[in-house]
Amino acid sequence: MGGDHGPAVTVPALDRVIERRPDLRFRIYGLEAETRPWLDKYPRVATAGTFVPCEIAVSMSDKPSQALRHGRWKSSMWKAIEAVKTGEADVCVSAGNTGALMAMSKFCLRTMASIERPAIAAIWPNLRAEGVVLDVGATIGADSHQLVDFAILGCAMARALFSLEKPSVGLLNVGVEEIKGQEEVKEAGRLLRDTALPFMTYHGFVEGDDIGKGTVDVVVTEGFSGNIALKTAEGTARQIGAYLRAAMNRTWRARIGYLFARPAFDRLREKMDVRKSNGGVFLGLNGIVVKSHGGTDEEGFAAAVELGYDMVRNRLLDSIKSDLETFHARLPRTIGSMRENAQEREEQGI
Secondary structure, eight states: OOTTTTHHHHHHHHHHHHHHOTTOOEEEEEOHHHHHHHHHHOHHHHHHEEEEEOSBOOOTTOOHHHHHHHHTTTBHHHHHHHHHHHTSOSEEEEOSOHHHHHHHHHHHHOBOTTOOSOEEEEEEEOSSSEEEEEOSSSOSSOOHHHHHHHHHHHHHHHHHHHOOSSOEEEEEOSOSSTTOSOHHHHHHHHHHHHHTOTTOEEEEEEOHHHHHHTOSSEEEOOHHHHHHHHHHHHHHHHHHHHHHHHHHTSSHHHHHHHHHHHHHHHHHHHHHOGGGSOOEEEESBSSEEEEOOTTOOHHHHHHHHHHHHHHHHTTHHHHHHHHHHHHHHHHHHHHHHHHHHHHHHHHTTO
16 A cells, blocks of 8 residues: 555556566455455456455555554554564565554564664665665664674675675775774774674775775665665766756757667666665564565566565575574674773773
8 A cells, every 4th residue: 555656556566576476475455445446457466365455554644653553453554564473474565654664563573682673774786786785764873783783684685685605794984994983883893893703794894985886795874874875876866867868858969869879778767766676674673574665666566575585585584593693602702802902902002
């Protein structure tokens, strides 16, 4: 029911997914009056899925507190998340209200043991291929241990999606030098460096332009700066697109040139269209929830569903749990080493 178009996009998108992933089965939650006509238009979706009529749907304008108060237990969003909790579904995918989806997911699924706060991870196109950036909006402000948690979560996601044995991880900072940045970021860097986790390669600090360069596979930050980076990238993509359209329509020669270069421009537009992004993944919960872009089209929502499919198939949650156990097993030794190093630096007057 979520997103800008509701069942008019989500149901046809499932039809596309069935074409590519015929083994998938769906539980579809929505208002019957709005959803049923679209299921009638796409009988293959109706056959591959179970439709569950719901009393209410969370609107895109609802505050998270309102959604929890009025939609808990009975809204289509809640029931979809609850299906993951009960094991009726392996992953929940929604294009709905982000704040409400996160609030309900946290309330229903709860965070994993040792994870204080969940994160939203985005798949980010870069000059190399794609990377993972988190958090892009779930947690405003984060201490050093939460940043380390995000690094572990993002690393597991990169391994599951990109078949990387040891993804490289960088902490987003105002500079690459060790002396720069907030104390929480510097402390997180020391923790990641000193624990020497076997499933990741800690690169160090990275700057904003490194996200697009693809300097590392996973970029870690807290939700305030991460969300600003995401929205800035989306706005810049639209700005460049507007510049290109204006330039191509300026003269008749430009229009003729566009006809010859159209295939290249179509590929560029496809790459820069934020509506076709796979969506954000809620990490750190006892279940997988994928948030598709609210303005997405059929192909974008289908990509979000397939993203969830890939993470379930590659056992993302098991990987995260194993990685967290490894980190906490090494943590006491690491803290002891850090204290010794701090004492040594103090004695040297550093």
